[in-house]
Structure formats: C-alpha cells, structure tokens
Amino acid sequence: MTHASELGEFLRLRRAALQPADVGVVGYGIRRVPGLRREEIAMLAGVSTTYYTRLEQGQSVNASESVIQSIARALNLTADERIHLFDLARARSAPRRRPPTKPDRARPGTLTLINSLPNTPAVIIGRRSEVLGWNALGHRLVAGHLDVDSPAHPETRPNTTRMMFMDDHTRELYGRWDEEAERAVSSLRVLAAKDPDDIEMTALVGELCLKSPEFGRLWARHPVTACVSGAKYFQHPDVGDFELAFEVLSPPDEPMHRVLLFTPEPGSAAERAVQLLAREVELAEDAEQWPRGRAGLRSDR
Structure with a gap:
C-alpha cells in the first residue's frame, strides 16, 4: 500500500466513525453507509468535495498545512491522530532512494543509563518496535524466557509487536491482552x-498480517495512539498479578527510539512484585559469579 493510499484509508475510517450529531451537522435522509458523507467533511473543512475526494482516493499528495489542519478539525481528531495525519500528508508521490539501512543500535549512553537503575525495569525499543536493550530487571519482567543478551544481536533481537501476537509467553503475561495488543x-x-x-x-507489517489474523484486523482499523504513559496489567509466572505504571521517554538525538520505564506505586503489590524480581536477578547474578570466584580461589592456592 502506498503512503497516499494510507492517507486515504485513514480519512475514510475516521469519517465513517463520525455521526452528524458529533460535528453539528443536520442529517437528512437514509444513509447507505455509516458516518459522514464526503461532502459534509469537505464543507466543514472549507474545501471542495472534489479535492477532498481526491485525497481519500489517494490521487492527491502534498496537501497544504492549512488544509490538513482544517480536515483534522472537521474529523474531530485527537492530538495523536492529528500528528499522524500530518505524517501521512507529508508523503511524496514516489519513495526516496536510499542505501540499505544498518541494524539499529541503542546509544551507549542510554544503555548505561538504564543499567544504572537496578530497581526500575527498563527496555529500549527501536524504530520498528524491536528491543535494542534492557536492564536485567526489565528483561526479567517482560521476557525472562528469552536470552538476556538477545537484543545485542540483530539476528536474534526480539520485536515487541511480533512477541505480542506470536509469542505464547507474552500473550499470557498481560492480564488485559486485548488492550495491550491494540x-x-x-x-x-x-x-x-x-x-x-x-x-x-x-516487511514486518506484511509478515504479521499474514501470520496473525488478530493483528490484521487491528491494523485494518488504523488505530493511532502515541502510548507515552499508562498502566500495564501483568500476570507474571514468577511473582503473580499486579499493575505497573509506565512512562516512555525518547532521546532528543534519536526520537524514533523509546525508553520504556516501569514504576510501581509505593507499598503496592506491584512494588513487592518488582522487589521479588530484583531479588531473583541478584541471586542469578550471584550464581553466575560464584563458580568463577571458587575457581579463582583454587587457582590461588
């Protein structure tokens, strides 16, 4: 699908979700399809019906900022949806040619930062929702069944969206899987x-559409939310059920990377669960170091 057709699809879906009463339009007659008519959106946006129709049909690109602003207002878009609409509207009529991309990597400073937070689960997510790094507690929280070093190798790097739809452990991990999937x-x-x-x-989207009907249905609905904060409900196999607040931060020099930080409420079941996971991490690290220490003692004798 071209970017122009992505724009058209987004406009059609948001138009279909509106009713005349939502935008103060008087509805007359029987509507054969759900939502507002194209001419009604065009009228609210102050553009011609022909021009708006061309946008929906993917026949017009590089619409002016003022037109996109007017259409966003007419469609009652949320703040995240407005940003998304502008991203789609900036599309070119033909894709750029560019050299093959190198595997994405987390900034060393970001890795140092999250590893300096031993009591805060943290995960670094890349531009395609792949895991670029995590601290030991973040790994134990969201993917303890995977190799802790897997993010360091592009060929084995986990992808959070692929895991959500195609990994049994991840599906069972979230108490509200439908919410997390959307x-x-x-x-x-x-x-x-x-x-x-x-x-x-x-390629990632194509793979998931082919292999997961659930992903395909959600993708076709074109939901758009930046998801920078909120709560996640865990059913963790080691420490039980709890709710964790999360915040997403983006490095200023790499805005397509996101640092996902989990913070429990003081005195809550989530705090006790995180403390138990942190203790498990400490015990695992001690177990790894103990044989080396014993070997060192024997070699000194």
Missing part, C-alpha cells in the same frame, strides 16, 4: 508513518 498496533502505526520508505517496517 496499544502495540497503535504505536506501530505511529512509527510506520514517520518513515514511509522503511522497507523493513513494511
């Missing part, structure tokens, strides 16, 4: 619109 697709939609020429992103 959040994952919404976030991926935002990322995909930022770089329409990303071949690897296109």
Whole structure:
C-alpha cells in the first residue's frame, strides 16, 4: 500500500466513525453507509468535495498545512491522530532512494543509563518496535524466557509487536491482552508513518498480517495512539498479578527510539512484585559469579 493510499484509508475510517450529531451537522435522509458523507467533511473543512475526494482516493499528495489542519478539525481528531495525519500528508508521490539501512543500535549512553537503575525495569525499543536493550530487571519482567543478551544481536533481537501476537509467553503475561495488543498496533502505526520508505517496517507489517489474523484486523482499523504513559496489567509466572505504571521517554538525538520505564506505586503489590524480581536477578547474578570466584580461589592456592 502506498503512503497516499494510507492517507486515504485513514480519512475514510475516521469519517465513517463520525455521526452528524458529533460535528453539528443536520442529517437528512437514509444513509447507505455509516458516518459522514464526503461532502459534509469537505464543507466543514472549507474545501471542495472534489479535492477532498481526491485525497481519500489517494490521487492527491502534498496537501497544504492549512488544509490538513482544517480536515483534522472537521474529523474531530485527537492530538495523536492529528500528528499522524500530518505524517501521512507529508508523503511524496514516489519513495526516496536510499542505501540499505544498518541494524539499529541503542546509544551507549542510554544503555548505561538504564543499567544504572537496578530497581526500575527498563527496555529500549527501536524504530520498528524491536528491543535494542534492557536492564536485567526489565528483561526479567517482560521476557525472562528469552536470552538476556538477545537484543545485542540483530539476528536474534526480539520485536515487541511480533512477541505480542506470536509469542505464547507474552500473550499470557498481560492480564488485559486485548488492550495491550491494540496499544502495540497503535504505536506501530505511529512509527510506520514517520518513515514511509522503511522497507523493513513494511516487511514486518506484511509478515504479521499474514501470520496473525488478530493483528490484521487491528491494523485494518488504523488505530493511532502515541502510548507515552499508562498502566500495564501483568500476570507474571514468577511473582503473580499486579499493575505497573509506565512512562516512555525518547532521546532528543534519536526520537524514533523509546525508553520504556516501569514504576510501581509505593507499598503496592506491584512494588513487592518488582522487589521479588530484583531479588531473583541478584541471586542469578550471584550464581553466575560464584563458580568463577571458587575457581579463582583454587587457582590461588
């Protein structure tokens, strides 16, 4: 699908979700399809019906900022949806040519930062929702069944969206899987619109649409949310059920990377669960170091 057709699809879906009463339009007659008519959106946006129709049909690109602003207001878009609409509207009529991309990597400083937070689960997520790094507690929280070093190697690097739909452990981990699945697709939609020429992103979406009907249905709905904060409900196999607040930060020099930080409420079940996981991490690290220490003692004798 071209970026122009992505724009048209987004406009059609948001138009279909509106009713005349939502925007103060008097509805007359029987509507054969749900939502507002094209001419009604065009009227509210102050553009011609012909021009708006061309946008929906993917026949017009590079619409002016003022027109996009007017259409966003007419469609009652949220703040995240407005940003997404502008990303789609900035599309070119033909993709750029560019050299093959190198595997994405987390900034060393960001890795140092999250590893300096031993009591805060943290995960670094890349431009295609792949895991670029995590601290030991973040690994134990979200993917303890995977190799802790897997993010360091592009060929084995986990992808959070792929895991959400195709990994049994991840599906069982979240107490509200449907909510997390929609959040994952919404976030991926935002990322995909930022770089329409990303071949690897296109391949990821194609793979998930083919292998997961659930992903395909959600992707077709075109949900858009930046997902920068909120709560996640865990059913962790080691420490039980709890809710963790999360915040997402982006390095200023790499805005397509996101640092996901989990913070429990003081005195809550989540805090006790995180403390138990932290203790498990300490015990595992001690167990790894103990044989080396014993060997060192024997070699000194």
